[in-house]
Amino acid sequence: MINLILIILIIYLCYLNLQNINISNYIMNFYNKYLKYKSKYIKFNECFKNYNDDLNYIMNLTREFSIYRPIESDNLNYVKKRIIEEMTKIGLKINVQNFIRNINGRDYKFSNLVGQNYNVSSGFTLLGVHIDSPQIDGCQSSIDAATGIAINLMLAKKLLGINKNYPIMLLFIDGEEAIDGPWSSTNTLSGSSYFVDNYDLNIINKVYIIDLIGGDIEDNKIAAFSNNKSTFNDLEKLSKINQKNFDKQIFINPNDFVSDIAIEDDHVPFVKKGKYSLNLIPYKFPKQHHKLTDTYDNVNWIYIEIFYKTFLLFLYSFI
Numbered sequence: 001m002i003n004l005i006l007i008i009l010i011i012y013l014c015y016l017n018l019q020n021i022n023i024s025n026y027i028m029n030f031y032n033k034y035l036k037y038k039s040k041y042i043k044f045n046e047c048f049k050n051y052n053d054d055l056n057y058i059m060n061l062t063r064e065f066s067i068y069r070p071i072e073s074d075n076l077n078y079v080k081k082r083i084i085e086e087m088t089k090i091g092l093k094i095n096v097q098n099f100i101r102n103i104n105g106r107d108y109k110f111s112n113l114v115g116q117n118y119n120v121s122s123g124f125t126l127l128g129v130h131i132d133s134p135q136i137d138g139c140q141s142s143i144d145a146a147t148g149i150a151i152n153l154m155l156a157k158k159l160l161g162i163n164k165n166y167p168i169m170l171l172f173i174d175g176e177e178a179i180d181g182p183w184s185s186t187n188t189l190s191g192s193s194y195f196v197d198n199y200d201l202n203i204i205n206k207v208y209i210i211d212l213i214g215g216d217i218e219d220n221k222i223a224a225f226s227n228n229k230s231t232f233n234d235l236e237k238l239s240k241i242n243q244k245n246f247d248k249q250i251f252i253n254p255n256d257f258v259s260d261i262a263i264e265d266d267h268v269p270f271v272k273k274g275k276y277s278l279n280l281i282p283y284k285f286p287k288q289h290h291k292l293t294d295t296y297d298n299v300n301w302i303y304i305e306i307f308y309k310t311f312l313l314f315l316y317s318f319i
Contacts, residue, residue, distance in 0.1 A: 046162050047312050054154055058304065061086070061150035066140040066296040069133045071175055072109055079131055080113060083149065083172050087115035090157050092170065099194050103187045104180045112191045113172040114199070117160065122203040124169040125318060127152045128266055129210050130176030130191065140295045143286050147214040147299060151308055159315060166318075169204065171195065173266050183264070192266035196273045206234075207277035209267040213307050214299040215286030217248050222307075223283045224254040227262050228271065231278040237317075242310045250306050259283035280311070 061082075069076040087094055092115030100107050113131075116124060129148035133141035140146070152170055159166040175190030192209075212220070224235045232254040239253035261283055270277035288294035 047158070047316055048309065051309075054158065054308070055301070055305065057157075058147070058150040058154050058308065059301070061153065062142060062146045062299065063296050065146035065149055066142040068138055068140060069131070070135045070177070071132050071179060076132055076174075079149070080111065080172070080174075083113055083131070083153070086153050087113070087156075087170065090115070090153070090160060091118065092116060092156065092168075093118045097191075097194065097198065099198075101175070101190050101194070103190075106180070108175070108179060108190075110174040110190055110194070112174050112195055114169065114195075115156070116169040117165070117167060119165050120167040122167075124167045124204045125315065126169045126171055126204050126207045127155060127210070128171040128173055128192070128207060130173040130266055132174055132177050134177045134290050135179065136290060136292070139290065139292055142296045142299050143212055143214045143288055143294050144290070145211050145213070146296075147304060148210045148212075151210065151213065151304070151311075154308070155312060155315065158312060162316070167205070176266055188264065189266060189269060192269045196269045196275070201270075201273060201275050204275065207267065207270045207275055208311075209265060209270075209277060209279050209281075210311075211265055211279070211281040212286055212289065213280075214301075214304050215282060215288070216300060217250055217303050217306070219284055220282035220286050220303070221250050221252050221284070222280055223252040223257055223259045225263065225279070225283070226258050226260050228267075228277075228279070230276060232258075234278055234314075238310055238314050241313050242306065245309065245313070246306050248302070248306060250303060251310060 064082065065079050067075045069079055084094055095114040097112040097114065099110055101110060129145050129152050131149060133139055133144070149172065156168050156170055159168055173191035173195070176188065176192065178184070179187045179190070181187055224232050235251065235254050239249070239251040242249055242251040263279065263281060263283070265279050265281060267277040267279035288298055
């Protein structure tokens with residue numbers, strides 16, 4: 001068998017010589033491609049090394065953060081404290097944005113939490129998620145968005161474990177939910193609106209806001225939105241990664257479907273500032289949305305696995 005391979009190799013090298021191809025350059029190019037593939041393969045496997053530990057981390061934090069946590073509450077302050085502790089363990093530089101917004105004649109206190117890689121000064125990939133729950137007494141808001149908090153922390157931890165220079169920035173947004181009344185432009189998106197007016201957006205390359213992750217795989221798919229066409233390319237990549245690695249699909253290719261629903265979420269203030277921002281949210285909200293059934297026990301962990309692994313591979317491709 002070895003002799004046959006050697007004969008084939010000799011014949012092929014003779015063919016290259018007859019074609020006036022520099023054999024040494026050809027071998028070096030082939031070897032460099034091999035090294036590049038080998039490096040990529042090793043790091044690809046690194047993404048899913050100890051995945052059970054990743055999932056346990058996400059599950060544990062989701063359980064811990066699945067508490068009624070409206071703005072200014074002790075529960076929300078506890079969640080903020082724990083997020084800062086986790087970002088410190090990961091090794092992120094932390095910035096707390098404290099601000100006040102007057103809503104319906106009353107001043108409310110908010111604080112965004114920002115964590116970014118010490119080793120990087122620009123070109124950041126920002127992962128954002130809101131941390132407050134709606135003002136519905138007793139609503140744990142696990143899908144909205146305790147799962148997102150846990151996922152973003154795990155993504156940062158994983159990516160920096162693979163590459164200490166990964167340009168990661170985390171934004172934990174206060175005051176996304178409506179305050180003192182139904183949803184309107186005057187009582188929602190408080191934290192993200194403040195952030196875009198008070199942070200250097202020039203050091204941020206792209207923004208990814210995640211919300212409502214962990215619902216039903218068939219009913220709560222993530223699609224492109226017709227009013228944000230610049231994001232179609234990334235959603236196509238996500239859908240292809242999803243399709244390649246999983247039997248079940250939660251990311252929809254924009255070539256197959258685009259939603260005409262205009263969802264108001266924390267990506268909007270970024271878009272208004274001209275900053276690329278992709279809102280990774282189901283175009284049909286989970287049935288638990290803003291209900292007392294939005295609990296840890298009702299999180300779909302298969303959905304979480306597909307989302308986390310797909311998004312991790314997508315973000316890893318930036319390396």
